[in-house]
Amino acid sequence: MTEEKAEHIPVMLNEVIQCLNLKPGDVVVDATVGLGGHGERILEEILPGGKLIGVDRDRNSLELAEKRLSRFKGHFYLFHENFINLDKVLSSLNIKKVDAVLFDLGISSYQLENRRGFSFKEDAFLDMRLDTDESLTAYDIVNYYSLEELSAIIKNYGEERYHRKIAEEIVKARRFQSIETTTELKDIILRAVPYSYLKQKIHPATRTFQALRIAVNGELENLEKALDRTVELLLPEGRLVVISFHSLEDRIVKRKFRYFSKENKVEIITSKPLRPTDFEIQINPRARSAKLRCVQRRNNHKNNILLKIFLL
Numbered sequence: 001m002t003e004e005k006a007e008h009i010p011v012m013l014n015e016v017i018q019c020l021n022l023k024p025g026d027v028v029v030d031a032t033v034g035l036g037g038h039g040e041r042i043l044e045e046i047l048p049g050g051k052l053i054g055v056d057r058d059r060n061s062l063e064l065a066e067k068r069l070s071r072f073k074g075h076f077y078l079f080h081e082n083f084i085n086l087d088k089v090l091s092s093l094n095i096k097k098v099d100a101v102l103f104d105l106g107i108s109s110y111q112l113e114n115r116r117g118f119s120f121k122e123d124a125f126l127d128m129r130l131d132t133d134e135s136l137t138a139y140d141i142v143n144y145y146s147l148e149e150l151s152a153i154i155k156n157y158g159e160e161r162y163h164r165k166i167a168e169e170i171v172k173a174r175r176f177q178s179i180e181t182t183t184e185l186k187d188i189i190l191r192a193v194p195y196s197y198l199k200q201k202i203h204p205a206t207r208t209f210q211a212l213r214i215a216v217n218g219e220l221e222n223l224e225k226a227l228d229r230t231v232e233l234l235l236p237e238g239r240l241v242v243i244s245f246h247s248l249e250d251r252i253v254k255r256k257f258r259y260f261s262k263e264n265k266v267e268i269i270t271s272k273p274l275r276p277t278d279f280e281i282q283i284n285p286r287a288r289s290a291k292l293r294c295v296q297r298r299n300n301h302k303n304n305i306l307l308k309i310f311l312l
């Protein structure tokens with residue numbers, strides 16, 4: 001790991017801290033602790049007396065977070081776990097409910113830039129696993145899934161208009177030799193799309209690479225499950241903050257938050273998603289597509305008492 005770049009600028013840090021509404025003594029979950037950028041600021045807000053529980057699927061990132069947070073030793077716990085299992089993580093610490101939870105979705109710059117197959121800008125094996133304990137890689141999908149399956153993944157998770165053409169070109173290429181690297185896949189995509197597509201703002205391979213990453217890591221299914229479970233782990237007036245980086249994720253967050261609100265479980269704090277400032281985007285272009293949404297758990301106990309008083 002010594003030759004790796006270990007960098008990631010936490011996105012919308014001030015907005016995250018404001019929305020989490022923290023105070024000393026709070027117990028907070030950072031469900032995507034990554035390199036500990038948000039975690040570090042959270043710890044500064046909740047000490048003395050608070051605890052941070054950091055979760056990530058990526059062991060290497062957790063090692064870096066451990067180092068970064070070392071000055072807070074004794075006040076944080078890190079877990080190599082999928083965030084769909086936050087309830088399990090909390091029960092291992094004998095904690096039932098928490099004051100705040102943060103999800104900063106997707107992958108970090110550290111993961112993107114360290115030859116794990118997430119980026120077509122670097123030549124690497126088509127891996128794309130966040131958790132190397134899992135077995136499915138992007139290589140497996142690209143080389144063994146049927147034309148129909150590939151086309152559906154690229155369409156549904158990449159919203160790529162040339163999904164069928166790209167899937168056909170992949171199937172054609174792998175007849176001769178398996179597709180092993182990001183560069184090979186990028187070249188196949190470039191062969192599949194029309195020349196005019198090269199002139200658009202984003203690279204023609206962007207959407208297909210996003211689609212494969214989502215499929216390999218089950219990202220959308222995990223997000224749905226995790227939000228359903230997390231809302232039950234919040235204390236009354238506890239805050240849940242989610243930062244998403246593409247429309248598929250944001251759509252899920254928006255719908256779930258609306259549903260929780262209808263069910264009277266939460267109050268929506270951000271009626272429209274917060275966006276990074278132009279200044280932040282200038283310093284950290286990765287933040288440009290970020291959308292932050294926040295809800296607060298309703299104090300149903302207080303509501304019940306008020307209702308009883310009203311009915312008396």
Ligand SMILES: C[S@@+](CC[C@H](N)C(=O)[O-])C[C@H]1O[C@@H](n2cnc3c(N)ncnc32)[C@H](O)[C@@H]1O
Pocket residue numbers: 008009010011031032033034035036037038039055056057058061081082083084104105106107108130222
């Ligand atoms: C954008 S990064 C978080 C960066 C972090 N907030 C920081 O400031 O360093 C997203 C992180 O979420 C992790 N992740 C994605 N899906 C996950 C899941 N289902 N369970 C746990 N961690 C996940 C990734 O491994 C990655 O480290």
